[in-house]
Every structure is written in C-alpha cells, then in structure tokens.
Amino acid sequence: MNEQESKFSRRDFFKGAVASGVAATTVGLMAACSPQAKGKGNDTPLSSTGDIAWDVETDVLVVGFGAAGASAAIEAKRGGAEVTIVETTEAGGGSTVLCGGFIYLGGTPLQEQLGVKDSVEETLKYMTAAAGPYANQEALKIYCENGPDTYQFCIDCGIKFGENLDLNHGVSGRAGIGLAYSGNELQAPYRDIAVPAPRGHSTGDACGKGIFEPMKKTVEAEGIQVVYGANAERLIRDETGRVIGAEVTCDGKQQYFRAAKAVILAGGGFTMNRDMIDANNRFTTPFGGPIGNPNELGTCIKMGQEVGADLFGMSQICYTCFIYGTDTSTAKAILVDKTGRRIISETSYGSWVGEALMANGPEAYLVFDSALKGSFDGSGDSPEFEAGAIAGATEFEAGTITELAEQLGIDPLSLENTVALYNTFAEQGEDGQFGKEPEYLAPIATPPFYARPYGSESAFYTSEGGLKTDVESHVISVSGDVIPGxxxxxxxxxxxxxxxxxxxxxxxxxxxxxxxxxQNAAAETA
Amino acid sequence: MNEQESKFSRRDFFKGAVASGVAATTVGLMAACSPQAKGKGNDTPLSSTGDIAWDVETDVLVVGFGAAGASAAIEAKRGGAEVTIVETTEAGGGSTVLCGGFIYLGGTPLQEQLGVKDSVEETLKYMTAAAGPYANQEALKIYCENGPDTYQFCIDCGIKFGENLDLNHGVSGRAGIGLAYSGNELQAPYRDIAVPAPRGHSTGDACGKGIFEPMKKTVEAEGIQVVYGANAERLIRDETGRVIGAEVTCDGKQQYFRAAKAVILAGGGFTMNRDMIDANNRFTTPFGGPIGNPNELGTCIKMGQEVGADLFGMSQICYTCFIYGTDTSTAKAILVDKTGRRIISETSYGSWVGEALMANGPEAYLVFDSALKGSFDGSGDSPEFEAGAIAGATEFEAGTITELAEQLGIDPLSLENTVALYNTFAEQGEDGQFGKEPEYLAPIATPPFYARPYGSESAFYTSEGGLKTDVESHVISVSGDVIPGxxxxxxxxxxxxxxxxxxxxxxxxxxxxxxxxxQNAAAETA
Ligand SMILES: Cc1cc2nc3c(=O)[nH]c(=O)nc-3n(C[C@H](O)[C@H](O)[C@H](O)COP(=O)(O)OP(=O)(O)OC[C@H]3O[C@@H](n4cnc5c(N)ncnc54)[C@H](O)[C@@H]3O)c2cc1C
Ligand SMILES: Cc1cc2nc3c(=O)[nH]c(=O)nc-3n(C[C@H](O)[C@H](O)[C@H](O)COP(=O)(O)OP(=O)(O)OC[C@H]3O[C@@H](n4cnc5c(N)ncnc54)[C@H](O)[C@@H]3O)c2cc1C
Structure with missing residues (x-):
C-alpha cells in the first residue's frame, strides 16, 4: 500500500482505453484476489472469465425450482437455450408446492365457461386499486394483459383447475373449488371501482401440488437439467461486470456453474430469515409466525446485493389473518381493538385484516353472541394459517356486553357504544362504517356474549420485496443500470x-x- | 471470455495463498479494470492501493458536515488523527441546521437545575417502550447511558440550551423553551411505563443554528480541515477489500481523497430521494411533503451499498403531523377518520399521529365546536410542518353533528355516536379509549360545529433507515461482517x-x- 508500489499514474488508471487493453491480460490475476477478500469478510464480487475450470456449462442457469424458476426454465428452453436449474432441496417445489392452490387471473376461458363476466380491464382496475398507488403500474398492466396467456401456459403444463364456481369468499383448500373470490373484490371501495369477479383459479384440494407437480413434469419433458441438492451461494462476474455463472455447493462440494447467456435468480423470498424480516418490518406490533418453506432465507436476494443490485419493496411484508374459515359465517362477528372500536370490515381478505391488526394491535377481539357460537368450532378444517386462531383460541363469555368488556379490559362504554352502532347498521342492512356485505350483518343481541382473542399475533407473515427488477425481469443496480447477464x-x-x-x-x-x-435470457448472445 | 484466455486453473484461483502472492504485483492492473466496468453500468467497486495519485491525504475522511459528521470529526481529531471533512454545500449544516433545536437526553445537569426528576434508567424505559420491540436494544442502552456525557459534549461545544421549563407539550421554536416534553411521555401507556420527564433539551428560538453553529466553531477551533463544495461519490477499496478513500467531485473536478485510517459516512438520510422513499415506504396511503435539506439524497447509503454494505430499517420512514401548534389547546379537538371513529389520543406526539393517519387514511378530520374555533387560527406561528395544515385548511361548518357528517361524507350515525361517547368521556374526565390527558378533554357540544381536513396528506416524512451499523459504528456487509475501514x-x-x-x-x-x-476511526492503524 505504500507509494513505491504505484506503477500506474492516476491518468492511466481512470482512462477506459488503457484499462481495457490491460484487462485482457490480467484476468487470472484479478480473480485471484477475490477469495482473499472474501476471507476478510469483504463482499468484493468474483471477477473472472475463462480462468475457472467450470464443473457445469449451460446457457441459462436458473437458481431455485418453484413456480418462478420452473416458468423461467420452460420458456428459456423453448427459446432455444440449454437450461440448468440448481435447487437446494432434493425435490424442489419451495413455497409453491405448499401454497393454497390459487392463481389470480382475469378474462380466462374458465371464467367464461362458468358464466363469470370478467375482463383484463376490470382485473387491472381491481388490482391497481387494491395494490395502492406505489405499485409498479407498468408491471400490473403486463400481469393483467398476459392473464389469458398465463392461464393457457398453466393448462399446457397440465394444471387442472376445479370446474365449480364458489360465489362466497374463497379460502384455499376447500374441496372442489375452481373459481372463487380470493381477494377483496366484494369489499368497499373495490366493489365500486371494478365489477367484482371471482378470479382465484384454484386447483381445489390439490393445492400447491396441483400447481407444482405439472410444472415439474413439464420441466422434465422439456429436457431441462435439474440439479438437486445444489445450493447457489455466490454469483461470478467477468471483468466487464457481466454475470457469467455461480458458485454452487453440491452435496458439500463447491462447484462452478457457467451460464453462457444468463443467470436467473428464482430462489423465493426471505420469510424464514428473521434478521431480514426485522430489518425491514415497518410495524412495532408483535406478529405471528412465518408462512413459507424452510429455504426462504433470502439467499438469492443477498447474492444479488453482493453484485450491487438494488432492492425494492422490502418493507412490503404481508401480514395475513382471516376472520372466515371454511365456514364464512364467522365473519358475522365484529373485530374490535383494545379501544373497543371496530377496526375493519370483517369479511375483508386476510391481508387487509392482518394490516389492520398490525396498525391497531397488539390486542384485538372477535365479539359475537350466542347465535354465532357454533360457527367458530366448525371452521377448524381450513388450513391452519387461515382459521387456526379462530378455532383454537380461548373464549370469554359474559351475560352482558359491559361484563364482557370488563373481562377484556376494554372500556365498557366504548364497547357498548360500538355494539349498539353495529346493531343499528345490522337492522338497517347497511354498515355505515366499513361497508361490510349486508349478508354478514347480524345484530349482536342474544346473550351470552363471547369474545375470542384475535390480536396482531394472529397475523402470519410472508415477505414480498426483493431484488429490484424492471418489467423485462432484469436486475437493476444501485446506480440504476441493468446488471448484464x-x-x-x-x-x-x-x-x-x-x-x-x-x-x-x-x-x-x-x-x-x-x-x-x-424468454429474455434465451435471447441473450452466448 | 473464451477458454483459451484461461491462464490459471480453478485451484490457483481459489487458493488464498496463491492469491495473495499474486495480488501484490497486480495492483495497478486490477484497478485499471474498474472504470471500464463503471462505464457499463456495473457497480464493481474500485480496488486499488498505491496506484492512485491522491489529491488529498488524511487519516480520517468524514463525508458530510451535519451533527453526525461534526461529532465524528471532533472526536477523531481529539483521538490524535488528522481529519478532513468533505461537504457538498458551501457552508455545511444539512438537516441539523434546519432542525427544531431539540436534543433528547435524560439525567442531565440542566434537568437537575430546573428541578426535573429524571435518570438514565427512566429514559431508557421510555425509549425502549416507545421505539418498540424491534429497535436495537444495545444501541438504545448506549444512547441513554451516554446521555449525560453527550450533554457535556454539547456544552463543551458551546451549545446553549434555554433555561426555562415547559411542562406543556413541546413544539420546536417556541421562544425561550429550555426543556420540554418532546415525545409521547405523557401519553398512555408510556406514562405508566416510565416516570414522565421533559427530556427535549432545546436551543429555544435558535433552533438548529443553535446546535450547528457551535459545533462548526468547535470543528474550526480543533484545526479540522473542511473542504466545501466537495461531493463524495464513490468509495475506494484496496485489494483486501479495505476502504481507503473516496472519489470526490470538487467544483466539478474529480479528486481522490486518501484516508489512511478510515472513512466515516455522515451524509444524512434519503428523505429527498423520492425513488428511495417509494421503494421503502410501507403504506399505500398518500402522504405530504418531505422534511429535510436538498442534499438528503441517500448518496452515502448508495456508496455503502456499492461496497456490499447491508441496510437496516429503511422502511422506518417517520410520518409526522401535530394536532397542537404553539397553542396546544387545538388538541382538544377530536381526530376522526372516514368511518367516523377517533383514531388516536389527540395530544400524541406527531410521529404517532402521522402513523395513525397513514394507517387509517387517506381522509381524516379534526372535529370541534365553537368553543375551540379561535385556537386554530392562533397556532400558525409554529414551524410550518407542525401546524401548517391546522392553520391553513378549509373549514366545514354546520349546526349539528349530523349535518357536519353529511358534509364530510361520514356516516352520521357513526359520527354522532363518536361525539356522544367522547362527550361522556369529557364529563367523567377520563378518555376510556385512548387515555388522552384530562385537561384536553372538553365536550363538543356548542354549535356551530366545525371540521378541518387533516388526512394522511398532512403527514410529512423523514427517512430513518440506512446503512447497517453495529454499536461501534462499523458498517456491516450483506454477509454480516464488518467492512474494514x-x-x-x-x-x-x-x-x-x-x-x-x-x-x-x-x-x-x-x-x-x-x-x-x-473515536474508533482514530484508533485504527494507518
Ligand atoms: C401456505 C401457503 C399458501 C400460499 N397460498 C398461495 C396461493 O394460493 N396463491 C399464491 O399465488 N400464492 C400463495 N402463497 C405464496 C406463494 O406460494 C409463493 O409466493 C410462491 O410460491 C413463491 O414462488 P417462487 O418461485 O418465487 O419461490 P419458491 O416456490 O419458494 O421456490 C424457490 C425455490 O428455490 C430454492 N432455493 C432457495 N434458495 C436457493 C439457493 N440459494 N440455491 C438453490 N436453490 C434455492 C428453494 O428450495 C425453493 O425450492 C402461499 C404461500 C404459502 C406458504
Ligand atoms: C425541520 C426539521 C426539524 C427537525 N427537528 C429536529 C429536532 O428538533 N431534533 C432532532 O433530533 N432532530 C430533528 N430533525 C431531524 C434532524 O435534524 C436530522 O435527522 C439530523 O440533523 C441528521 O443529521 P446528520 O448529521 O445525519 O445529517 P445532516 O445534518 O443532514 O448532514 C449531512 C451533511 O452531509 C452533506 N452531504 C450529503 N451527501 C454528501 C456527499 N455525497 N458528499 C459530501 N457531503 C454530503 C449534506 O450537504 C449535509 O450537510 C429535524 C429535521 C428537520 C428537517
């Protein structure tokens, strides 16, 4: 580090022309420094070209075998590229195979077949309003416009959606469902912004298996190589900064995978990495457990960050909590927080309920009367994360609302006042506060009265944010440029x-x- | 990139021993590649040692001359290091010089002098509860334990706090204030968790100037070099990954600043970089303008990211909105959202109000009766961001609450119900919902009734998150290691x-x- 070591003037150093002339001859030397830097806890990315003895060479390297990785691999293969997927587990599937089996699409043949009037336009209207003003509008448009084609892709993969229509609120795993309201379409204000339509295309009780298994069969049928037990750990770049492969641990052995065209990161979210959740969580309220597969550790996000990728939407952690289970009548209860106020329309989709709990928590309660008591016990056959807290919770019971409030530590005047107002809404058939659907309005009037704890710790979380990408799925750097490859x-x-x-x-x-x-990776020149 | 270029086997490439032997002779060559990579939009950090013709050489290079940069520079100098500050503006000060003039400390001589009973322990109790469970507990402890010493540092710099005690809710810029409740100490539940004490040490109407100018004088008196008009743009690392300097644009000229011991990033937040705000904002509700200086562009955060630094708390954007101004009686109004429910104790500190507006917005209204009307006009002499929206807003007026509700598009039953409950609370002298202090409870009973729009767009924002650091102020990489230097x-x-x-x-x-x-930078070996 002393001055005598200096061999080049600053002028040489920063002149691109000289730099590139020199670069070609020093490839091996540059690369040689990286492991050293790594040993010192530094994230200098590998910079290398032909000097690595590659273990595997392919055109397109896909990291992770869930819905995103499978879809990317299938298209890259169909685009003419040689494709290799590396997947850390022995079977793949990730959160995709665990999921509830819904795919949200509008303007599809299945909708038409089941007599549902819908379109790309109405779908876009709903999604735009529901996502809020900061979502990527261009991406939403592409998602919706591609909807019918996405549906066809699923069918071509062999995914089978149920052929029954469910006009109630959709929860996953309800046997035989084909098409359901799986969002907030029926809630105010969305029902006035877009014509409500069931858009949750469901594999019925096949759930995530009904999505992933056909995709996996398609991947195999296409002749795509899948390397299981292969954990990608680090991206490799050449001296121009282009990503040209990855360091992958295969059964404990470090291997080098070369991607002549591109690397596609598709390793899923960071739900199971609690440090990353805490670093990005917006709320100070406690919350429930994670919803995800054990490998949702954010490794692909970190691999991207280490080569200078920017992040987007990391704070958009989704907190989910449903007030209805298989039996949706539980949504006739009211959800009140510690101040005794209702906090949301109780038929809202779970992500809105979760958000309301996080904003008003930690404590909240479902309050109902004897007429509803039975319903709560019946909703336990829904997937745990949706109705577990409803079915399993302790129950408070009292002869009057005042006594119930006292048990809950809520100001009795406030709870009485809330119940009285709600009962008026029920009588008039219109919820003046939150616009809950009239069929779920029923007075809370027949003692005994009940309450079940349903605070923010009932909300389960999933990560949503990650590497910043553009609508061509390129990864974008901190300085706003596409990271090549x-x-x-x-x-x-x-x-x-x-x-x-x-x-x-x-x-x-x-x-x-x-x-x-x-598609874009396949179109890159090797 | 073809195979013939390969000069080193993979074994050479990944063997640390070989790597370091090679590195020493290839310093200039490595560095030469970086500008090329930069031209291609890639963020490969500069890697260099003695090959740069440095324009300035110092021990500790501080980027940014606000409160953090000044404090760092003063301590580094006192620790025996040669110190240079680079500051993009011609005078420094950043958001520090614009601020309201409060410094939050507990257990200080000023508190004792003014008869306030407080301690490090009570301060820590309040701060821990108020910050919420995800704040860095170790850092909070250090902050509080260092409190009296931080106070002494300020006094030694020449900062003069007012010597009056204000037992009301503190807003900045109120002439003559020395010590005020500048947080949520008097609110439920905090008042029961920690003995409330005024901890906002204020420079009175001197505001941020009263903080920054004495610091600047101290920096000058210590003989620290300050280079104005110098914008740091990129960190420079040596081949081991250690940060050894920065690329700085001085009056349009690119210069190279060498830091033999360390670089300290202190360039402030990202409040004025709307892309960064949108990428990290948690809410879907609209909000008001930024509170910051024009150079709060997140450049230091990006410089850190480019060398592999991790981020922390980027979603913790603070939305602020006060219901009281210079005249705090405006907090006797109630804040209701579009459902007609109150959403918070109206005397809450602005960051809680802002958060409630973001969670319940976009629309909300301050509702009051004729008894309060005058107060709103009088609060306009507070700094704009605190009371502007109160003073300037359109006003709705009606003879009854029902009529007022109709004008606001709120369900009349709901608003009547809320006002009736609040009036009961006022009569009994206890707010059963939010625990607002009794002296701010007054029935809303004397027509005409008024409402002022006070929705989420009244909330102004400041960034809080940034580079991940440990309690030694080291920057931490994505892989969890200290980034040397x-x-x-x-x-x-x-x-x-x-x-x-x-x-x-x-x-x-x-x-x-x-x-x-x-202190730590000064203790590094050059
Ligand atoms: C219980 C549950 C119900 C859900 N219900 C629905 C629903 O009905 N509809 C819906 O749209 N969404 C639902 N979701 C969310 C949805 O399942 C996920 O968001 C989605 O499957 C993510 O797909 P992905 O391809 O990005 O990642 P994943 O499906 O998680 O696949 C990523 C794969 O990458 C692998 N991997 C990770 N890191 C590495 C590495 N470094 N190297 C190699 N391999 C790696 C993992 O092992 C995994 O197989 C649900 C989620 C859960 C958990
Ligand atoms: C109106 C207002 C009122 C406030 N009231 C209070 C209060 O009463 N109490 C309180 O504690 N907080 C308050 N805050 C917040 C507080 O002022 C800031 O959080 C704090 O001053 C930040 O200090 P800093 O040293 O990190 O950054 P700053 O004070 O913003 O200083 C950073 C400096 O770095 C310079 N800079 C940035 N990038 C570069 C670069 N690349 N190269 C060279 N120079 C660069 C900037 O020009 C600036 O001078 C208030 C803020 C505002 C705007």
Whole structure:
C-alpha cells in the first residue's frame, strides 16, 4: 500500500482505453484476489472469465425450482437455450408446492365457461386499486394483459383447475373449488371501482401440488437439467461486470456453474430469515409466525446485493389473518381493538385484516353472541394459517356486553357504544362504517356474549420485496443500470407489490415474470 | 471470455495463498479494470492501493458536515488523527441546521437545575417502550447511558440550551423553551411505563443554528480541515477489500481523497430521494411533503451499498403531523377518520399521529365546536410542518353533528355516536379509549360545529433507515461482517429506530454514534 508500489499514474488508471487493453491480460490475476477478500469478510464480487475450470456449462442457469424458476426454465428452453436449474432441496417445489392452490387471473376461458363476466380491464382496475398507488403500474398492466396467456401456459403444463364456481369468499383448500373470490373484490371501495369477479383459479384440494407437480413434469419433458441438492451461494462476474455463472455447493462440494447467456435468480423470498424480516418490518406490533418453506432465507436476494443490485419493496411484508374459515359465517362477528372500536370490515381478505391488526394491535377481539357460537368450532378444517386462531383460541363469555368488556379490559362504554352502532347498521342492512356485505350483518343481541382473542399475533407473515427488477425481469443496480447477464423473478424479486391484493397474485406474478425472464435470457448472445 | 484466455486453473484461483502472492504485483492492473466496468453500468467497486495519485491525504475522511459528521470529526481529531471533512454545500449544516433545536437526553445537569426528576434508567424505559420491540436494544442502552456525557459534549461545544421549563407539550421554536416534553411521555401507556420527564433539551428560538453553529466553531477551533463544495461519490477499496478513500467531485473536478485510517459516512438520510422513499415506504396511503435539506439524497447509503454494505430499517420512514401548534389547546379537538371513529389520543406526539393517519387514511378530520374555533387560527406561528395544515385548511361548518357528517361524507350515525361517547368521556374526565390527558378533554357540544381536513396528506416524512451499523459504528456487509475501514453515523445509518420516539432523538443519536465512529476511526492503524 505504500507509494513505491504505484506503477500506474492516476491518468492511466481512470482512462477506459488503457484499462481495457490491460484487462485482457490480467484476468487470472484479478480473480485471484477475490477469495482473499472474501476471507476478510469483504463482499468484493468474483471477477473472472475463462480462468475457472467450470464443473457445469449451460446457457441459462436458473437458481431455485418453484413456480418462478420452473416458468423461467420452460420458456428459456423453448427459446432455444440449454437450461440448468440448481435447487437446494432434493425435490424442489419451495413455497409453491405448499401454497393454497390459487392463481389470480382475469378474462380466462374458465371464467367464461362458468358464466363469470370478467375482463383484463376490470382485473387491472381491481388490482391497481387494491395494490395502492406505489405499485409498479407498468408491471400490473403486463400481469393483467398476459392473464389469458398465463392461464393457457398453466393448462399446457397440465394444471387442472376445479370446474365449480364458489360465489362466497374463497379460502384455499376447500374441496372442489375452481373459481372463487380470493381477494377483496366484494369489499368497499373495490366493489365500486371494478365489477367484482371471482378470479382465484384454484386447483381445489390439490393445492400447491396441483400447481407444482405439472410444472415439474413439464420441466422434465422439456429436457431441462435439474440439479438437486445444489445450493447457489455466490454469483461470478467477468471483468466487464457481466454475470457469467455461480458458485454452487453440491452435496458439500463447491462447484462452478457457467451460464453462457444468463443467470436467473428464482430462489423465493426471505420469510424464514428473521434478521431480514426485522430489518425491514415497518410495524412495532408483535406478529405471528412465518408462512413459507424452510429455504426462504433470502439467499438469492443477498447474492444479488453482493453484485450491487438494488432492492425494492422490502418493507412490503404481508401480514395475513382471516376472520372466515371454511365456514364464512364467522365473519358475522365484529373485530374490535383494545379501544373497543371496530377496526375493519370483517369479511375483508386476510391481508387487509392482518394490516389492520398490525396498525391497531397488539390486542384485538372477535365479539359475537350466542347465535354465532357454533360457527367458530366448525371452521377448524381450513388450513391452519387461515382459521387456526379462530378455532383454537380461548373464549370469554359474559351475560352482558359491559361484563364482557370488563373481562377484556376494554372500556365498557366504548364497547357498548360500538355494539349498539353495529346493531343499528345490522337492522338497517347497511354498515355505515366499513361497508361490510349486508349478508354478514347480524345484530349482536342474544346473550351470552363471547369474545375470542384475535390480536396482531394472529397475523402470519410472508415477505414480498426483493431484488429490484424492471418489467423485462432484469436486475437493476444501485446506480440504476441493468446488471448484464442477471435476471430475477418470483419472491426474490419485487415488481407488482404494493398491498397484497389477494390469493393467487403471487403465483401468477411468478409465472408472468418468470416466463419473461426465461424468454429474455434465451435471447441473450452466448 | 473464451477458454483459451484461461491462464490459471480453478485451484490457483481459489487458493488464498496463491492469491495473495499474486495480488501484490497486480495492483495497478486490477484497478485499471474498474472504470471500464463503471462505464457499463456495473457497480464493481474500485480496488486499488498505491496506484492512485491522491489529491488529498488524511487519516480520517468524514463525508458530510451535519451533527453526525461534526461529532465524528471532533472526536477523531481529539483521538490524535488528522481529519478532513468533505461537504457538498458551501457552508455545511444539512438537516441539523434546519432542525427544531431539540436534543433528547435524560439525567442531565440542566434537568437537575430546573428541578426535573429524571435518570438514565427512566429514559431508557421510555425509549425502549416507545421505539418498540424491534429497535436495537444495545444501541438504545448506549444512547441513554451516554446521555449525560453527550450533554457535556454539547456544552463543551458551546451549545446553549434555554433555561426555562415547559411542562406543556413541546413544539420546536417556541421562544425561550429550555426543556420540554418532546415525545409521547405523557401519553398512555408510556406514562405508566416510565416516570414522565421533559427530556427535549432545546436551543429555544435558535433552533438548529443553535446546535450547528457551535459545533462548526468547535470543528474550526480543533484545526479540522473542511473542504466545501466537495461531493463524495464513490468509495475506494484496496485489494483486501479495505476502504481507503473516496472519489470526490470538487467544483466539478474529480479528486481522490486518501484516508489512511478510515472513512466515516455522515451524509444524512434519503428523505429527498423520492425513488428511495417509494421503494421503502410501507403504506399505500398518500402522504405530504418531505422534511429535510436538498442534499438528503441517500448518496452515502448508495456508496455503502456499492461496497456490499447491508441496510437496516429503511422502511422506518417517520410520518409526522401535530394536532397542537404553539397553542396546544387545538388538541382538544377530536381526530376522526372516514368511518367516523377517533383514531388516536389527540395530544400524541406527531410521529404517532402521522402513523395513525397513514394507517387509517387517506381522509381524516379534526372535529370541534365553537368553543375551540379561535385556537386554530392562533397556532400558525409554529414551524410550518407542525401546524401548517391546522392553520391553513378549509373549514366545514354546520349546526349539528349530523349535518357536519353529511358534509364530510361520514356516516352520521357513526359520527354522532363518536361525539356522544367522547362527550361522556369529557364529563367523567377520563378518555376510556385512548387515555388522552384530562385537561384536553372538553365536550363538543356548542354549535356551530366545525371540521378541518387533516388526512394522511398532512403527514410529512423523514427517512430513518440506512446503512447497517453495529454499536461501534462499523458498517456491516450483506454477509454480516464488518467492512474494514468504513464507519457510518447519523441518518445515513440506522441503529436505534424503531418508532420515532420524539423530537431530539435523531440529533442525540447522531452525536452519540458519530462520536463513537470518530473515536474508533482514530484508533485504527494507518
Ligand atoms: C401456505 C401457503 C399458501 C400460499 N397460498 C398461495 C396461493 O394460493 N396463491 C399464491 O399465488 N400464492 C400463495 N402463497 C405464496 C406463494 O406460494 C409463493 O409466493 C410462491 O410460491 C413463491 O414462488 P417462487 O418461485 O418465487 O419461490 P419458491 O416456490 O419458494 O421456490 C424457490 C425455490 O428455490 C430454492 N432455493 C432457495 N434458495 C436457493 C439457493 N440459494 N440455491 C438453490 N436453490 C434455492 C428453494 O428450495 C425453493 O425450492 C402461499 C404461500 C404459502 C406458504
Ligand atoms: C425541520 C426539521 C426539524 C427537525 N427537528 C429536529 C429536532 O428538533 N431534533 C432532532 O433530533 N432532530 C430533528 N430533525 C431531524 C434532524 O435534524 C436530522 O435527522 C439530523 O440533523 C441528521 O443529521 P446528520 O448529521 O445525519 O445529517 P445532516 O445534518 O443532514 O448532514 C449531512 C451533511 O452531509 C452533506 N452531504 C450529503 N451527501 C454528501 C456527499 N455525497 N458528499 C459530501 N457531503 C454530503 C449534506 O450537504 C449535509 O450537510 C429535524 C429535521 C428537520 C428537517
């Protein structure tokens, strides 16, 4: 580090012309420094070209085998590229195979077949309003316009949606469902902004398996190489900064995968990495457990950050909590916080309920009367994360609302006042505060009265943000440029969110932008 | 990039021993590649040692001359280092010189002098509860324990706090204030968690000038070099990954500043960079304008990211909105949202009000009766961001609450119900919902009734998150390691937040961890 070591003047150093002339001859030397830097806890990315003895060479390297990775791989292969997927587990599937089985699409043949009037335009109207003003409008448009084609892609993969229409509020896993309201379409103000339509295309009780297994079969049928037990750990760049491969640990052995065209990151979110959740969580309220697969550790996000990628929407952690289960009548209860006020329309989609709990928590209660008591016990056969807290919670019981309030530590005047107002709304058939659907309005009048704790700790979380990408699924650097040779899709990226709009929007986003990543990666020159 | 270029086997490439042997002779060559990479929009950090013709050489290079940079520079100098500050403007001061003049400390001689009973312990109790469970507990402890010493540092710099005690709610800029409640100390539940004490040490109407000018004088008196009109743009690292300097544009000319010991980033937040705000904002509600200086563009955060630094708390954007101005009686109004419910204790500190508006917005209204009408006009002499929206807003007027509700598009039953309940609380002298202080409870009973729009767009925002640092003010990489030679403090870093606890906590954090950065940087070996 002393002055005598200086061999080049600053002028040489910063002159591009000289620099590139020199670079070609020093490839090996540059690369040699990286492991040293790594040993010192430094994230200098590898810079290398032909000097690595590659273990595997392919055109397009896809990291992660869930919905996004599968969709990307299939399109890249169909685009003429040789494709290799590296997947850390022995079977793939990630959160995709665990999911509720909804894919959110509008203007599809299934909707037409089941007599649902819908269109790309109405879908876009709903999604735009529901996601909120800060979502990427261009990405939302592409998602919606591609909807019918995304549907066809699913059908071509062999995904089978149920052929029944459910006009109630949709929860995942209800046997036989084909098409359901899986978002907030029926709530104020959305029902006035877009014509409500069921857009949650469901694999019924097949859930995530009904999505992932057909995709996996398609990947195999296309002749795409899948390397299981292969954990990608680091991106490799050449001296121009282009991503040219990845360092992958295969059964404990460090291997080098060369991607002549591009690397596509599709390793899913960071739900299971509590440090990352805490670093990005906006709220100071406690919350429940994570919803995700054990490998949702954010490794692809970090790999991107280490090569200078920017992040987007990391704070958009989705907190979910449903007031209805398989039996939706539980939504006739009212949800009140510690001040005794109602905090939301109780039929709202879970991400809105979760948000309301986070903003008004930690304590909240579902309050109802004897007429509803039975319903709560019946909703336990929904997936745990949706109705577990309803079914399993302790119950408070009292002969009057005043006594109930005292048990809950809520000001009795306030709770009485809230119940009285709600009962008036029920009598007039119109919820003047939150516009809950009239069929869920029923007076809370017949003692005994009940309450179940339903505070912010009932809200389960999933990450949504990730690497900043553009609508071509390129990864964008901190300085705002495309990182050459690098794509990302699915939950390790972040494009359309915004508020989480409803069940099925994540998988549909994974497929839409995974496919775009695959198509663009295949079109790169090797 | 073809195979023939390969000069080193993979084994050579990844063997640390070989790597370091090679590195020493290839310094100039490595560095030569970086500008090329930059031209291609890639963020490969500069890697260099003695090959740069440095324009300026110093021990500790401080980027940014606000409270954090000044504190860091003073301590580094006192620790025996040669110190240079680069500051993009011609005078420095940043947001520090614009601020309200509060420094939040507990257990100080001024408190004792003015008869306030307080301690480090009670301060920590309040701050821990107010910041919420996800704040860095170790950092909070250090902040509080250092409080009396931070106070002494300020006094030694020549900062003069007013010597009057204000037992009302503190707003900045109120002439003559020395010590005020500048957070949520008097609110439920905090008043029961920690003995309330006024901890906002104020420079009175001198505001931020009263903080920054004495610091600047101290910097000059210590013989620290300040280069104005010098914008730092990029960190420079040597081949081991250690940060050794920065690329700085001085009056349009690119210059190279060498830091033999360390670089301390102290360039402030990202409040004025709307892209960064949108990428990190958690809410879908609209909000008001930024509160910051024009150079709060997040450049120091980006410089850190480009060398692999991790981020923390970027979503902790503080939305602020006060219901009281110079005249605090305006907090006797009630704040209701579009559902007609009250949403918070109206005497709450502005960051809680802002948060409630963001969670319940966009629309909300201050509702009051003829008894309060005059107060609103009188609060206009507070700084604009605190009371502007109260003073300037359109006013709705009606003979009954029902009519007022109709004008506002609120369900009349709901608003009547809310006002009736509030009036009962006022009569009994206890706010059963939000625990507002009794002296601010007054029935809303004498027509005409009024409402002023006070929705989420009344909330102004400041960034809080930034580079991830440890309690030694080291910058931490994405892989969790200290980045050698790099420190950060103030709003380009993120340590104690959490919910914004009250006026004065930002400057106190800047001083506390700025000083620690300076002390540690001075102790590095050159
Ligand atoms: C219980 C549950 C119900 C849900 N219901 C729905 C629903 O009905 N509809 C909907 O749209 N969304 C739903 N979601 C969300 C949705 O499932 C996920 O957002 C989506 O599946 C993410 O897909 P992905 O391809 O990005 O990642 P994943 O499906 O998680 O796939 C990522 C894969 O990458 C692998 N991997 C990770 N890191 C590495 C690495 N470094 N190297 C190699 N491999 C790696 C993982 O093992 C994994 O197989 C649900 C989620 C859960 C958990
Ligand atoms: C109106 C207002 C009132 C406030 N009231 C209070 C209060 O009463 N108490 C409180 O604690 N907090 C208050 N705050 C917040 C507080 O002022 C800031 O959080 C704090 O001053 C930040 O200090 P800092 O040293 O991190 O950054 P700053 O004070 O903003 O200083 C950063 C400096 O770095 C310079 N800079 C930026 N980038 C570069 C670069 N690349 N190269 C060279 N120079 C660069 C800037 O020009 C600036 O001079 C208030 C803020 C505002 C705007």
């Amino acid at each position: 690098l794509y990302a899709a699915g939950r390790c990226s972040s494009l359309i969110y915004g508020h989480y709009m409803g069940s099925g929007t994540s998988i549909a986003d994974c497929i839409t932008f995974g496919r775009i990543a695959g | 790099l420190y950060a403090a103030g709003r380009c870093s993120s340590l104690i937040y959490g919910h914004y606890m009250g006026s004065g906590t930002s400057i106190a954090d800047c001083i506390t961890f700025g000083r620690i950065a300076g």
